[in-house]
Amino acid sequence: MRFSTLLASTALCGALMTSSAYAVTINLYTWREQELPLWQYISDNDVLGDIDVKAVQVQSDNYDSKIRIDLQSEGVDLFQGRAGAAWLASFIDAGIIKPVTSDLSGIAPGALDAARGPDGQLYGVPFAIQMESFIYNTKVFADNGIAVPSTLDELDAASEKLKAAGITPINFGARSGWWLNQVVGESMTAGMVSDDFAARLVTGEACFTDPTFVATLETVKGWQDAGFLNSSAMADDYGAMRTSLALGESAMMIDGVWSTGPASPMYEIDPDLRMGFFPVPGQNGKVYAFGDGTYQVNASSKNLEAAQKVLDFTATRAFAELFVQHVGELPAYGGDYTVEDPRLKEVANLIATNSAAPTPFFAYALNKGEPSYGTLVAEGYQAMLSGQISPADLARKIQDGLNSWGYVGAANCK
């Protein structure tokens, strides 16, 4: 009896192994929960023939440490990299990733920066274009008779009106440092600083102590002083901010379009929630757009050939269409593809017609030394919003911090 059970199970195992020998299953490390349905669909429907892709999700906070450990073995086939040369540099130096061989001709030029290494070469295939801007609860705006503001004065007037109605006009989740530098700092710059000036900030020809840049900080501080921000801005984190907007207790927040996608936890609070977008209505008045990251092949993967096939596929129109459908975000693909969701259409339109070109947060020149621009902005905003320093102090702090390691503008901006 026992022997026959053993025999049967051995036979079963053997059968399973031979049948699966034809199909290759490769893994893809990601921090993006919203991609899981996409790869599930691709595997379930044999989009890539015999190649199955298993997406392994690692929590975003631990992603960088986990990927560094797991990449030391050959267990990782594909992984997602965060955008920009700063992140890519150590992986390039380690020989984990090589210049991309896939055909990137279809990718939108603006998204390519996500894949550009310190040496100017392209590594990996960019995967999504994200937009950051003001996001508002459309119901709260409608209930209070607020029109989308197109100037900072109109924004102030709208905020006064909302405040009088007992609604927090703008919610900040300032405990989350990553949100301050990656979202608030960049959106404020895109809305208030001209593209030309922002580009010169990155090249060191313009200084962060210039009134043009200081105005972005003063505006945020002004909102806080006028009581337009939640009183607990420093105690609330990113999650609390989104909760407040979803509950309708707050009207606006500065955030990325990813929060409005189908996988957003905000719909768990209010399934009927509708959100709209508008840029920080300063003089530049543009939204901030950037390539969110890249797909990368681990150069020492056991399944290099299959992994490369998957990578090539991510640069195609067919993938772009699947990406829109299953992830609910805009792909990095620049050509024509079908977008049915009206929300994504609006976003695609804003990105195509009204997005800022410079992305200081991802600029290698501002982030290759320590303290980096990203660190200085996150820490500085928190100090400013806690009332420890003024906007002018903060600008000085950013400039001095960058000067301390001799960044490109150190000689020009003493």
Place this chain on the structure above:
Amino acid sequence: MARLNYKQKANLQRIALLTPGVALYGIFNFAPLLGLFGLALVDWPGIGPMRFVGLDNFAKLFGNDYYREQLFRAFGQNLVFFVIIIASMLILGTFLALLLSFGTWGRNVYRSIFFLPYPLAGAAVAFLLELIVRTRGPLNVLLTKTTGLFESPIGFLGDPNLALATLASFYSWHRMSFAVILILSAVVAVRVHLLEAAMLDGANRRQTLKAVVLPVLAPAFVLITVIVMVDVFNNADYTLILMGPEGAPARATDIMGTFLFRSAFGGSATSVNVNFGMSATIGLVTALVILPAALFLALRNMRKER
């Protein structure tokens, strides 16, 4: 084969008993510790080839303004963190242990309740307590809406002046039972006839505590202090989970553990200069600073017990 005499047998027995402990400690604690010395001499982003840099990491940690500032700040705040924790553990812990040592009605139930948080994972405790102190959490509702003591919610974790103390209280809450159990076992060890003698001599409860019980508690206090010190200077689980590797807000909760983590894994998506060598250096410096204190306390404790 000659028979082993008693002494040889005893020696063999000793070796057999010690080997597993020494081997486990050696493999999992001591060997990595030695490895740390090697790692401190390289520049390595955690991946790819290591670059030997000699003592550059030490020079950078103490010589580079940005690093020195981080080091001193993290260490200072770590000290404050430790003092808050150890003070609350010893004072509250002794109080609770003494309460439990009296024939209080239902003390076994209390003991179980006090011990409940201890087996929980640090991450679970961190999220649980964060739920309580967050702006729309029960504590703030109690302070603002129910009692009306405050007009707006208190940012326990967002106010740079409160965040570190709040995290320290999380730690104390989680590990309080550890202190209570150790102190309680010391209290129980107080010989009954000593207490009886003191009472016969006419000492009241307070005098008995002061002259008989507290001297017996000292070794437990030392043990708790050493264990907690080593733990809070090397780990930063609550801070990392709730405040991130940058020790938000504005580095007000940055302690040695977060500084070390940030140096190895980076604080954000744009962190370029990640260096495991620097982390190893920070770890070694921390060990060198707390080792004398830990050794002093531990040795003093051993001498007393003899």
